[in-house]
Amino acid sequence: MGIMDTLRSLFGGKPQTAAPKAPEVKKEVSPPKKEEVKVTKPKVAYVHLSGCTGCLVSLADNYEKLLDVLLAVDSVYNLTLAGLPTVSPTRDLPKEKFDIAIVEGAVCLQDEESVKLLKEARERAGLVVAYGGCSATGNVLTNSRGGQWNQPQHESFVPINRVVKVDAYIPGCPPSPEIIYNFCIAAVKGDTEYLKPFMASEAGGYHCGCDLNTRIIQNSLCMGCGTCAASCPTRAIEMVYGRPSFNNIRCIKCGACSFACPRNFLPVNKIKELMV
Amino acid sequence: MPFGTYKEVMALKAKDSKITGISQDGGVVTALLCYALDKGVIDGALVAGKGEIPWMPKPVIATTKEEIMACAGTKYTINPVVSVIKDAVREQGLEKLAVVGTPCQIYAVQKMKLYPVGARHIPDKIALTIGIFCTENFSYAGLRTIIEDHCKVPVDSVTKMEIGGGKFKVKAAGKEVAIPIKETHKYEQEGCHVCSDLTAEFADISTGSIGTPEGWSTVFTRTTKGKDLLAKALADGLFEKKSMDEFKSPPDAKIQTGLDLLGKMDKQKKDKAKKTFDERKAMGLFVTPEILY
Numbered sequence: 186m187g188i189m190d191t192l193r194s195l196f197g198g199k200p201q202t203a204a205p206k207a208p209e210v211k212k213e214v215s216p217p218k219k220e221e222v223k224v225t226k227p228k229v230a231y232v233h234l235s236g237c238t239g240c241l242v243s244l245a246d247n248y249e250k251l252l253d254v255l256l257a258v259d260s261v262y263n264l265t266l267a268g269l270p271t272v273s274p275t276r277d278l279p280k281e282k283f284d285i286a287i288v289e290g291a292v293c294l295q296d297e298e299s300v301k302l303l304k305e306a307r308e309r310a311g312l313v314v315a316y317g318g319c320s321a322t323g324n325v326l327t328n329s330r331g332g333q334w335n336q337p338q339h340e341s342f343v344p345i346n347r348v349v350k351v352d353a354y355i356p357g358c359p360p361s362p363e364i365i366y367n368f369c370i371a372a373v374k375g376d377t378e379y380l381k382p383f384m385a386s387e388a389g390g391y392h393c394g395c396d397l398n399t400r401i402i403q404n405s406l407c408m409g410c411g412t413c414a415a416s417c418p419t420r421a422i423e424m425v426y427g428r429p430s431f432n433n434i435r436c437i438k439c440g441a442c443s444f445a446c447p448r449n450f451l452p453v454n455k456i457k458e459l460m461v
Numbered sequence: 462m463p464f465g466t467y468k469e470v471m472a473l474k475a476k477d478s479k480i481t482g483i484s485q486d487g488g489v490v491t492a493l494l495c496y497a498l499d500k501g502v503i504d505g506a507l508v509a510g511k512g513e514i515p516w517m518p519k520p521v522i523a524t525t526k527e528e529i530m531a532c533a534g535t536k537y538t539i540n541p542v543v544s545v546i547k548d549a550v551r552e553q554g555l556e557k558l559a560v561v562g563t564p565c566q567i568y569a570v571q572k573m574k575l576y577p578v579g580a581r582h583i584p585d586k587i588a589l590t591i592g593i594f595c596t597e598n599f600s601y602a603g604l605r606t607i608i609e610d611h612c613k614v615p616v617d618s619v620t621k622m623e624i625g626g627g628k629f630k631v632k633a634a635g636k637e638v639a640i641p642i643k644e645t646h647k648y649e650q651e652g653c654h655v656c657s658d659l660t661a662e663f664a665d666i667s668t669g670s671i672g673t674p675e676g677w678s679t680v681f682t683r684t685t686k687g688k689d690l691l692a693k694a695l696a697d698g699l700f701e702k703k704s705m706d707e708f709k710s711p712p713d714a715k716i717q718t719g720l721d722l723l724g725k726m727d728k729q730k731k732d733k734a735k736k737t738f739d740e741r742k743a744m745g746l747f748v749t750p751e752i753l754y
Contacts, residue, residue, distance in 0.1 A: 361581040382576065404747050405651035408598065410562070410569040411520065411544025416579030426601050427539030441579035447569040448652070451751040456571045456663050460466055460683055
């Protein structure tokens with residue numbers, strides 16, 4: 186079973202023994218030499234819906250490590266980066282199956298093209314990754330009410346899991362360059378232990394600072410470390426007498442605080458690996 | 462394994478009397494931070510400093526020895542130290558940061574290193590983590606109740622607090638009050654009861670008073686980084702060092718000392734966490750799945 190099959194089974198899908206389609210090699214009598222074993226890079230499509238491209242910029246902010254990510258995948262579709270030497274120049278989502286669809290941005294329900302693109306990506310991709318706050322949780326677009334130029338009819342922008350099944354969520358506005366890097370490298374290496382928290386359904390869908398209240402404080406799990414306040418991109422969380430206090434108007438619903446909270450999930454096994 | 466994984470354990474006391482004069486116990490944290498700053502291992506430290514309200518700490522980004530010394534001593538209430546980590550790195554531009562915290566704050570930082578969802582360019586700036594032994598913590602109002610209602614001392618007259626020998630002790634102007642630690646249990650913050658980490662098992666270096674006599678600290682080095690830093694500090698004569706064997710309890714002792722005592726309390730905390738975890742689960746409440754280790 187290859188990496189993609191491992192990932193698929195991990196994300197609850199069925200291993201697709203046929204895909205990814207590697208170029209057919211005629212079987213020869215002599216066994217292939219070790220050096221000739223080719224690692225098939227996962228085919229990745231980057232689907233850009235209603236978002237600010239900040240997530241992609243954040244990926245680029247890995248600076249020299251960006252190459253690790255770009256070279257580890259076969260970029261079959263990425264409108265924003267089309268034209269880079271390692272990225273396919275196509276302007277249309279490939280008609281054939283590919284491995285991973287990374288979706289940035291929320292989906293606008295009144296925008297037929299967006300809905301169609303998202304659904305097609307779901308049909309053709311082995312895995313769909315909701316990348317960034319808008320795609321994973323709706324983010325600031327949760328506050329959309331329509332009635333604005335130049336598309337006043339565009340009213341509802343929702344996290345993509347309202348329209349399609351999502352396999353993994355990377356919340357944050359934007360997710361930090363490091364978490365994107367870690368995610369990509371873990372996905373390519375098949376580090377399922379690291380990937381688990383991204384697949385939890387709690388990581389996606391509507392989120393608010395108030396989730397810390399209902400999930401952590403109300404379950405008397407908060408011990409006042411302040412990680413949520415540090416993780417908030419808009420400083421909507423202030424620590425008051427050892428507990429987070431939320432400025433609901435400032436909260437952009439990105440879900441970073443919940444994801445960062447050590448009492449929401451604690452990656453003990455991964456932390457143990459750091460203890461060397 | 463009791464106390465988590467570690468490389469070495471020892472008893473230390475800082476030689477600098479300026480530090481031991483203000484520190485809680487052996488002055489290990491203060492002396493190590495000052496040393497690390499001197500040697501360029503770190504360029505700043507997140508610590509618990511004095512706030513505007515008496516004995517209400519606030520997270521401080523200390524970048525000089527004076528600032529570090531000003532924050533010496535234990536504060537027995539919540540100091541959300543992780544909350545200023547982004548300020549230190551992104552606003553003050555610190556690149557080699559030390560974080561001093563309770564076990565839960567240390568694993569919060571380690572999680573942030575692994576899953577830095579809202580922590581842009583922070584993971585590689587954390588140069589050192591120093592964990593402090595912790596049995597449990599009090600909310601500020603809880604601490605104040607203990608001091609003013611139980612110890613009957615005005616909170617603003619307190620000069621030092623400590624927990625040891627089954628007592629909660631308060632030193633205030635002209636007097637010392639000690640109450641049984643049992644009296645304080647009900648003011649513990651509830652979130653501490655699911656925590657199974659007493660000895661900061663995920664810090665580079667962890668230290669605390671349990672296991673050593675007054676004026677000394679028990680110290681674990683847990684990573685190569687922590688071990689190397691402490692080895693250098695010892696070689697430079699920063700600390701008096703003793704083996705933990707010196708504080709071993711005699712075979713038939715009623716009151717345990719040394720690592721026996723620490724081991725006993727560690728187990729108590731782990732057992733309590735397990736019990737609380739199961740109780741919460743039985744009530745159908747959400748409990749951090751991996752919190753028991």
